Amino acid sequence: MSNEAEDVLRIRTPIGVEYAWSAGTRSSAYLNGLLEGKLLGKRCPSCSRVYFPPRNGNCPMCGVLLGDDDVEVGPNGTVTTFCVVNVPFLGQKITPPYVAATILLDGADIGMQHLLQEVDAADVRMGMRVEPVWAPRDNWGPTMENITHFRPSGEPDVDYSDYAGQL
Amino acid sequence: MREVAVVSTAHSAVAATTETPIETLIPVIDAALVAAGLERRQVDFWCHGSCDYLVGQPFSFVSAVDALGAWPPIVESHVEMDGAWALYEAWLKIQTGEADTAVIFGNGKSSVANMFRVMALQLDPYVEAPLGPDQIALAGLQARVALDAGVITERDMAEVAARSRRDAVGNPAALVSGEVSVDDLLAGDKVRDPLRHHDIPVMGDGVTAVVIAADDAARSLTARPAWIRAIDHRIDAQRIGGRDLIGVPSAVAAAARCGLGAGRIDVAEIHAPFTHEELLVTRALGLDAGATRINPSGGALVSNVLMAAGLARIARAAESILDGSADRVLGHATQGPCLQQNLVCVMEGACWVPCVVPSSVSARPTTRVAGQTCPSPVWCGRLPIGRLRMRA
């Protein structure tokens, strides 16, 4: 070769694997419920806690499989804790400030994360009651994105002692 | 050293499941605990073997803790390896005195991707993995080296497959089984020359779980524990072009450290997903196929649940002690491309074995006494040097 190549200091070694993932029957009941606008959890046969979503189909406290029966939860819930997002970042879909909240749906024993809107961030508080706002039904899929966000329901706040066990 | 034994085992394997890995784990862990008569809260230590690459989920082992009932907090650990190495860690944990009982489990869901490609991602990431070979290509390279050297024959390989499938009849975790003639197998095409279809493992989704316990705990949990008399693992250089693919030096070294030659082995369960691997490991371990039953479960060839199949070999070997059908057995596990890393675990049924002093001293048996140091001043070939703590 006429020209010497430059010293090699770094190489590209991309790898990729294509997986086919399966949610299992218990989580799938939750996904199927979302297609119908229902919020379906599962109950632990050991401690009776209701999980929404029924992630991995088991109760991590007891290490047992969740029961087969669906338990409809919500649609309203209680803010148990929240975070005000003031910082812009790459890929952000919502203009700050906005509130990411942990919401304990009525009948569930574990909170889930969702977006809280239609309220000033300064007015959000623990114990605040909220309700879901659904996307147009034509856009529904097996995803929590069917609910675009939660908003205050106007119900009276819940006392801390009522959700202290589910934090 | 503390005496540590396998006291119960449980397995599952299917070709493909829609369950999540956690859903598959729970019933098998339950079965192992029930067989041992242990409650979850009585388990001192949990150790898990799995591989994130198999599920495409970083830190997937963290969610596996959900299967254990980990609240209030438990003592647990994980190896990014086959569960056989988790058993080694649990054995060490018990040796430290920090635990008396442990549950070890290995699991894999092979059906979610082309695992032969995934497993080859273990290769050197600079000059080998970028070429994109799969595990079958690498196995073929190793098999041909042994074939060309005359160390094994294609008929030997087919005999391994025929025997494995025959032995697998009645094993619910086997994914292929039945009578088949060696000549019929040899009439098949070389789908990946030099390998035929029967030389390549049948992949599975599943779990193996094992309960081990120390000293009196083991004796209280089962009538005939499978005492781990020796366990060791060794590794060879990574790159397959620069090591002895026929001799499998790490298996030879692990066997020597375990004093494998010090007595008869009734049953050997060898972790050999490919047929030629069983032949090479049998040779490296110095096993006499006439005196030792090799892979009576059918082996990993008929049910290759990744990250569980090695632990399953130890479990299957232990089962022949637990059921009284064998007195001294061997479980072997391998990891890495082309038998790179090898673990040997020797288990015995006798609770109070005479310690065989090596021939350089004499062949006389010696009885170990509670609370006393082993009378042999040299490596006895069966137990590591050190103080022996035995039951009074």
Next chain:
Amino acid sequence: MTDEMADGPGYAIADDGSFTAPLNLAYPYSRTVGPIYGAFLTGLANHKVGATVSADGTVFVPPAEFHASTGERLDNWVDVANEGEVVSWSWEADPDDSQPLNRPFAWVLVRLDGADTAMLHALDVTDTSSVRTGMRVRVRWAADAEPGIHAIACFEPVEIAGGGPS
């Protein structure tokens, strides 16, 4: 991925009601190569095959950074030939885009003349009757490869005068 997944909602439902979906992971890693691999890969870019040599005279290709038996740090270099012999091979009947050739080929371990270890790569032959252990092969350099082992496109049989491949 099924057509239903590709063209439809992005998921499918199994017989038992389980939702299934593709999960395609891709990691665009780039790696610093260090002094030993760096020198080797720079050599390949210049159509030379370098090797490290240990005190016991073992010649490693691809170069080892350390001797696996002794732990000796290896930084003495020699060039080896770009021709050698097949130590072992296995057949790839159904190659994919990530592999060196897009038609059936043989995976080979090749010991280059002057080397003591063998390197993994692909051999461009049309069928299994065209490859055998011990046959002579040489490097086919890639016309236009980015830095890395792909500077070697593959190996090819060395034609012997008056006959076919040796």
